[in-house]
Amino acid sequence: MKKLIAIILATGFASTAALAADFTAVDADQNGSVTIEEAKAAMPELSEDAFKAADGDQNGELSADEWAAIQG
Numbered sequence: 001m002k003k004l005i006a007i008i009l010a011t012g013f014a015s016t017a018a019l020a021a022d023f024t025a026v027d028a029d030q031n032g033s034v035t036i037e038e039a040k041a042a043m044p045e046l047s048e049d050a051f052k053a054a055d056g057d058q059n060g061e062l063s064a065d066e067w068a069a070i071q072g
Contacts (some may be wrong), residue, residue: 023064033061039070046070 054070
């Protein structure tokens, strides 16, 4: 992960979204879903409304597919 961040920074693409794009890196506890806390750690500007809108099954966590949707 450190190499990925270094490459992103070196190439000038250090946006928050680029750093947060890797679902497994954002899923801090590696339980297969991303909580609002994990998402906000990766994307501090993420609003609760945007998180809820991406949470298609309304279970309070984002799956990998839901996380991908919030990235784009």
